[in-house]
Amino acid sequence: MSAASGTTSRRTLIHTAAAAAAWPLASGCTSPDPPSRSKLRLMILGATPQLMTHLNAAVLPAFHAATGLRVELQNSDWGSAFQKVTTGAASNSLADVFMVGGIWTAALAAKHVMLDLTERLRRWPDTSRFHPAGLSDGAYRGRNYALPVTMDVRTGVYRQDLLRAAGITALPTTWAQFRAAAQRLKARRGMTTPIFWNVDKSIGLQQTFAQLFLQAGGRYWDSGGKAAFDSEAGHQALGFLVATFHDGLADVNQVYTGNGPAPLTSGASAMTLNGWAAQQNAQSNAPHVAAHIVAGPALAPHPGARPTPIAWIDKLAIAHNTKNPDGAWQLLTHLAGARQLDALARLSGSLPARSDLEAAPWLTPMARQVLANADHAVSQPVNPVMMQLGPVVQALLEPAVRGSVSVADTLKAIDTKVDALYA
Amino acid sequence: MRKASGRSASLDLEAGQRRAARLLAAPALAVLALTVVIPLLFAIVLSFTRYDMITRPRWVGLDNYRTLLTDPVFGTSVLSTLYFAVGQVLIGIVAAFFTAMLFNRRLAGGAAMRTVIYLPQAMSYVTVALLWSFLYDPANGPLDAILRALGLSPLNFLTSTHLAMPAIIAMSLWRNMGYFMIIILAGLKAVPGDLIEAAQLDGAGWWRRLAHVIVPQMSSTLFFVAVTWFLGGLQMFTQSYVMTQGGPVNSTRTIVYSLYDAAFTSLDFGRACAVAVLLFLAVAVVAVPVRIKQQLNARRLRHAH
CATH class of the missing domain: 4.10.220 (Light-harvesting Protein)
Incomplete structure (x- = not known):
């Protein structure tokens, strides 16, 4: 009897333990918050606390009052954002409306992560208010997948007080003038690194090269789809870039880590290719410097060539698998409407991608200078391999600017690697 | 019956x-x-497929392995990983051993100092990496500020291809040494005192007692520390991701960084899985003989008893 009861008790114990172990596993397999048609999720990237407060306190409650749709707000840093979007898409848990970075459009559209917005955008009266470069940055193979919301336009950016102190009164319009100004800063002010080429731990150097390459009229791919960096434009752009490092006008060790004053703000450098972000950095870290940071005209590789500013555009897209595409479109247009977008850009420290907001009173004179370039700005090619291309090209540019690999060999290697991305 | x-x-x-x-x-x-x-x-x-997590996997046979094993960047990442793992273990064991020797004596405030040395272990790698990135920052960091104040040229800790990995090793040692020091200290306390006294009576000096009595008695502990620290080193990622993003010129790109890059930048999960499988095999090559040796030792001990 006692043996029997002992067996029973052990079995009971085992069954209880197994049930206890299985319960959290089973409950973990169910979705805690299944998507519904009356609730949307919005993923914003790199939102400031002020923007989050504004969205939660004003924008989303107003949207709920107008449509009856509740919105759950998610904020992510830019560093891990692409990973979150792709894993979200893979696990069918991507936010209904989400932010899309500069070169993400093709990578995500090619994998059917985003809803095709072409027809909706055609019918929306506000579409014509957006800068053309922004709209084309959200398009892939003739279809629109994302709507531009904020942007920055990269052009020559300078510390005007330091330039004036070196006797430079006219801002450069060509590469030769840009270089001559740097030489003068070095000679007259003893500045060790007059040019800051946006070198960071990520792909800042590649982005700078991309700007110079596009300014020189370069195309990433030829008509046959082959990589075309090893071209006249490529040699001009990389030759110019490498020479500034070689001649001590720029320094590979001047790396901006993303925190604190950038080299223009600290005065370690006086010239860069950047946009309003350069002044925003000064505003945050040394407000007395901000007024000295000015945007110059877009640079041309040589006199007579077409100057080309480069646009970096953040967009909003709708997840392909959203349960409520109409609701998501309502939310997207609500956020991209003039009034909301004005606040969204102002609170995120970005420039609005709508041309009817160019006269917004909060825009600084430099912001207006930058936006003046927006209409003829070009953006990076919209291509599915752009996400991989950046790090690949960056890794090959690093030895070139350090002088350990020649310009010609670097460009050949870039072509080989970029072609291999397609293989 | x-x-x-x-x-x-x-x-x-x-x-x-x-x-x-x-x-x-x-x-x-x-x-x-x-x-x-x-x-x-x-x-x-x-690992035998091309897979981007969103569309269906496509069978590619050994392509991912072939690509990896012929890719010079992956070769660099293997060498960088070994550099990190071996460098950290060699310097770390010596430093941790002598620190443990110090704490094995009666020291005023020894417990507090032990806690201070162990404390970084309680911090996350990301926090430590961000902290050390600031220390190494050439423009705003205190280390280069001190060098400049002393009239020396600043060092480009994280932008020099020669200094970046040693700088990361130094940071990792700071974070991990306390943990392994505690394990070695426990091993030191288990060394029988009469053995050391006997060696002392026989005229053995400090160095001979260390080399012929203490270290042999500590061999299992030191072996355990070396293996676990080395295997941890093979999986280095966070330091490289936070502090250098694998640069400059891939000098701090590790195997796990390559895995991450393949998965989340290139969306090539097949290749990322191939990297993971190769890393698993490398870890197994180290860990399995260790496990077999431990089993044999245990069996020998059982037979001896």
């Missing part, structure tokens, strides 16, 4: 106990299978 039925009852009891043991272990085994075995098998299968 009674004897036979007694043996049968004993066998029944033993079988019942075995069954109960299996049943009791079943939940843990199920969790292990779900979290380790199945993902491992899944990764092995995926």
